[in-house]
Amino acid sequence: METANSLKTLVDLKAGEKAIVKELRGGRGFVARVASLGLIPGAEVEVIRNPGHGPIIIRVKGSYFALGRGEAAKVLVEDSA
Amino acid sequence: MNSHQPLRVEEVPEITVKPRAGEKVLRVALAGQPNVGKSTVFNMLTGLSQHVGNWPGKTVEKKSGRCRYGNYLMHIVDLPGTYSLTANSIEERIARDYIVKERPDVVVAIVNAATLERSLYLVAELLLLPSPVVLGLNMMDVAEQQGYRIDVQILQAKLGIPVVPMVASKNQGVKELLEAVIGLAEGIVPYNPRQPEIKEAHKPILEKLRELMDGLIPEPYPLDWVAIKLLEGDSEVTELVKGWVDKDKWGEISALLKGHEDAILDIAGGRYEWIRKLVRAAVEEPRMGPVSLTERLDRVATHPFWGLVVMALVLGAIFWLTYTIGSPIQSWLEESVIASLANLASSWLSFLGAPAWLNGLMVDGIIGGIGTVLSFFPILTVFFAVFGLLEDVGYLARAAYVMDRFMHWMGLHGKSFLPLFLGFGCNVPAVLGSRIIEEKRARLLTIFLTPFIPCSARMAVLVFLTPVFFGERAFLVSWGLILLNLAILALVGKAMNSLLFKGERLPFIMELPLYHYPNFRTIGLEVWHRLSSFLRKAGTVILAVSVVVWAFSYWPTGSIEGSFLAKLGVILEPLGRLAGLDSRMVVALLTGFVAKENAVATLGVLYGAGEEALASVLEKAVPPRAGFAFLVMEMLFIPCVATVSVIRQELGSWRWTFLVIGFYLVLSFAAGILVYHVFPF
Numbered sequence: 001m002e003t004a005n006s007l008k009t010l011v012d013l014k015a016g017e018k019a020i021v022k023e024l025r026g027g028r029g030f031v032a033r034v035a036s037l038g039l040i041p042g043a044e045v046e047v048i049r050n051p052g053h054g055p056i057i058i059r060v061k062g063s064y065f066a067l068g069r070g071e072a073a074k075v076l077v078e079d080s081a
Numbered sequence: 082m083n084s085h086q087p088l089r090v091e092e093v094p095e096i097t098v099k100p101r102a103g104e105k106v107l108r109v110a111l112a113g114q115p116n117v118g119k120s121t122v123f124n125m126l127t128g129l130s131q132h133v134g135n136w137p138g139k140t141v142e143k144k145s146g147r148c149r150y151g152n153y154l155m156h157i158v159d160l161p162g163t164y165s166l167t168a169n170s171i172e173e174r175i176a177r178d179y180i181v182k183e184r185p186d187v188v189v190a191i192v193n194a195a196t197l198e199r200s201l202y203l204v205a206e207l208l209l210l211p212s213p214v215v216l217g218l219n220m221m222d223v224a225e226q227q228g229y230r231i232d233v234q235i236l237q238a239k240l241g242i243p244v245v246p247m248v249a250s251k252n253q254g255v256k257e258l259l260e261a262v263i264g265l266a267e268g269i270v271p272y273n274p275r276q277p278e279i280k281e282a283h284k285p286i287l288e289k290l291r292e293l294m295d296g297l298i299p300e301p302y303p304l305d306w307v308a309i310k311l312l313e314g315d316s317e318v319t320e321l322v323k324g325w326v327d328k329d330k331w332g333e334i335s336a337l338l339k340g341h342e343d344a345i346l347d348i349a350g351g352r353y354e355w356i357r358k359l360v361r362a363a364v365e366e367p368r369m370g371p372v373s374l375t376e377r378l379d380r381v382a383t384h385p386f387w388g389l390v391v392m393a394l395v396l397g398a399i400f401w402l403t404y405t406i407g408s409p410i411q412s413w414l415e416e417s418v419i420a421s422l423a424n425l426a427s428s429w430l431s432f433l434g435a436p437a438w439l440n441g442l443m444v445d446g447i448i449g450g451i452g453t454v455l456s457f458f459p460i461l462t463v464f465f466a467v468f469g470l471l472e473d474v475g476y477l478a479r480a481a482y483v484m485d486r487f488m489h490w491m492g493l494h495g496k497s498f499l500p501l502f503l504g505f506g507c508n509v510p511a512v513l514g515s516r517i518i519e520e521k522r523a524r525l526l527t528i529f530l531t532p533f534i535p536c537s538a539r540m541a542v543l544v545f546l547t548p549v550f551f552g553e554r555a556f557l558v559s560w561g562l563i564l565l566n567l568a569i570l571a572l573v574g575k576a577m578n579s580l581l582f583k584g585e586r587l588p589f590i591m592e593l594p595l596y597h598y599p600n601f602r603t604i605g606l607e608v609w610h611r612l613s614s615f616l617r618k619a620g621t622v623i624l625a626v627s628v629v630v631w632a633f634s635y636w637p638t639g640s641i642e643g644s645f646l647a648k649l650g651v652i653l654e655p656l657g658r659l660a661g662l663d664s665r666m667v668v669a670l671l672t673g674f675v676a677k678e679n680a681v682a683t684l685g686v687l688y689g690a691g692e693e694a695l696a697s698v699l700e701k702a703v704p705p706r707a708g709f710a711f712l713v714m715e716m717l718f719i720p721c722v723a724t725v726s727v728i729r730q731e732l733g734s735w736r737w738t739f740l741v742i743g744f745y746l747v748l749s750f751a752a753g754i755l756v757y758h759v760f761p762f
Contacts, residue, residue, distance in 0.1 A: 024346070028314050028342070028345060029169050030588070031345055031346060032165070032167045032169055032313070032345050032349070033164075033167075033169060033590065034590065035165075035345065035346060035349035035350075036164040036165035036167070036202055036203075036349070037164055037199065037590070037592070038198065038199045038202070038353065040346060040349050040350050040353060041346065041350065042350070043353070048376075048379070048383075049379075049383055051385045053486065054385070054485055054486035054489075055482060055485050055486075055495070055589050057379075057383060057482070057593065060199075061196065061198040061199045062195065062196045062197075062198065062199065063196045063199050063592060063595075064375065064379075064592065064593040064594075064595075065590065065591065065592050065593065066478075066481075066482045066485070066495070066589065066590070066591045066592075066593055067589065067590055068485075068489075068588055068589030068590070070588065070589075071588055071589060071590055
C-alpha cells in the first residue's frame, strides 16, 4: 500500500509541511502522553519550525507544541493528500 | 515517571469558614488542561480568599478558596492542570484521586474555545468519574477572533451536560457558571452525559473485564473507570486491581489484557472521534483565515537567532525595570522609613531609661531586621509582576523553547530555564519552581545548579560592595561576576551531565500557548501570594537571624570586639587569610548562610559603621584584591538557609542536601583563594 519513501518521521518534515500521523513508536508512557495532546494516528500535523538542530515546533488541532528531536523521530507520518 | 517523594512536606492548616445561618455548602473542583485560563477562572471565583499549600504528601501546589454566591458557600479546589488523567505524572494522579476519593459535588471543567478539540480530551476522561461536570467554555473572545463560531446550545445538547460560554479575563460568564454549578448540585439542571464510545474491537473485552471484576472493586472506585484504565494499561490501576482480586482472577484478567497492549491508542482515538463529532455539529471552523497573531509573533520569538535576541532584550528590560522602579523605592524605605523608625524607637527607649542592650536589640536587631525584609519588597514586587506578565501572555514557553538547545547541553530541560531565571529574584521560588520539570533527572540537576544564579539578595550585596572596591568600574565588575557564575553553572552542569548521566538525552514535549492579552487580576494575585509567602517564610528567618547575629555580636562583653561573633571569626581567620579575608569578612560570609543580604549588615556591625559610613571604612580597610576575592566567594557561597531548606524539601534527601552544601562551600573557598592569588592588583 505504501511505498517505503512515503513513510517519514516528523523530523524529516520542513517548516510549513503538513502530514498525517501514521504510527507512534515508543513506550506506553510516551504514547499516552502524546495522544493526550492530540497526536494520534490519523491526526493532521503541520511543522511550524524545524531549525535542523534542537526541538521542532508543530501544530496539531490548533495547538502548538515544541517536541524534542528524539520525540519527533518517534512519530511516523505520511504526506497528506 | 515521577517517582520523587519528599520525606517531609509542609502542612498548612486550611482556614475553614463556617457557613452562615441557612447557607448551603458545596464542594467544587476546578479541572482543565494547561493554558485554558483555569487560573483566571479560579481567581475570579475566589479572589483573596485563596489558600496556597501542598497536596498532602506531595510537593505539588494546592490552591483552594471560597466563593459566596446567593445562599451558597462554595469551597473551590483548583486541581493541577493536566492534559489527561493517566498515571504518568503526579499531577494527573492528584487530579483523578481527588475526584474519585473526595467526590466533589460538582466538577467544573474549563476548556479553551480556541483549542476546543484538544481541550475536550480531558472532559472525555472526567465524564468517566463519579462527580457531575459543568463545562466552562472559556476564551470565547479568542475563538471568535480566530473565526470559530460555536453553537453553545448544540454543544450542550450533544454533550448532555451544562455548557457555559465565558471570557473569564473580562469576568463574563462567571455568574452563569455559578448558576450552572448550583443547578447541577441541586438537580435542577438536566444531566445526561454522553460518554465517548470505545472501538468495536475492544467492546467485548471491556464487557468481560466488568463482569470479572463486578463486586470486587471497593468503594470509592467506579467499576467502569477501573475497567477502562486497566485496558489503557494504567500502571497505578493495574497495581490496585492486583491487590483487590485473588490470584486466579488476576490470571484471567491479565490473560484478557494480553494482546491488547495498543488499546490506549484506540481508546484515545475513540475519544477524539467523539470530540470530532461534537465539534463538527457545534462549531463552524474558520476557512483559511488571516495569519494569526501567534503565528506572526512566533516568526520572531521562536526564530533560532532572533528568538535569542528577543529573549536577551526581554531579560534586559526586566532587570532594568526591576532596578529603575524597585531600587529608588528601596532606598527611600531604608533611608526615610526605617531610619526614622529607628531614631524614634531609640529616643523613646532612652527617654524611658531602658538599658543599652534593649536599645541595641530594638534598633539594630529588630528594626534593622525588619528593614532588611522590607527592602526586598519593591524589587521582588516588580520582578514577580513582570515574570507573571510574561507567563500570562504566553511568552515564557517561547523562551524555554529557544533556550532548550543550550539547556540540553548541560543535561537540563528547556523548562529548566524558567526556574533558573526565577532564581535571579530569589533562589527559593526557583527551587520550588523546578517542579514544572517532569523529568526527575533534569529537575535534580536544575535544583543543584540553582544556587549559582545570583539572587537579588546577592545582587544587593554586589551592588553595595562593588562601588566600594572598584569605584567607576563597579558596573563592569558586577557584570563580570554574574557572568562568571553563569559560566561556572554551565561548566558544572555539563560535567555533571556527562559524569552522572552519561550525556543521555532528555525527552522534551511542551505546549506553546496561543498569545493572549494579560489578565492583571491574575497577575496581581500571583504577586500578592508570592510576596506574602516571602514575608512568612523568608521574612521571619531573616528577622530571627538579624536578632541572633546582633545578640552574638553584643554579648558577652557588650561590644563587638569581645563578642562571640568576633571570636568565631578569629578561629576561622587562617582559612580566610588564604583568600585575603580578615576574620570580620569571614564572619560576614558565614552570616550570609542565614540570609545573603546579611553580609553587608554584618560588615556594618563588625566594622562598627552604618551603611553610609561602611563604604568609606571598607574602602580604607580592605584592598581591592581581597574585596574581589570576597565578592567571588559571596557569589558562590552556600545558598542561604531558606534555599537549603527548600532544596531539602524538594530533593527529599539529606544526603543530596549535604552534598549541595559541601560542594558550594569547597567551590567558594577554592575560587576565592584562586582569585586572590591571580588577581592583578
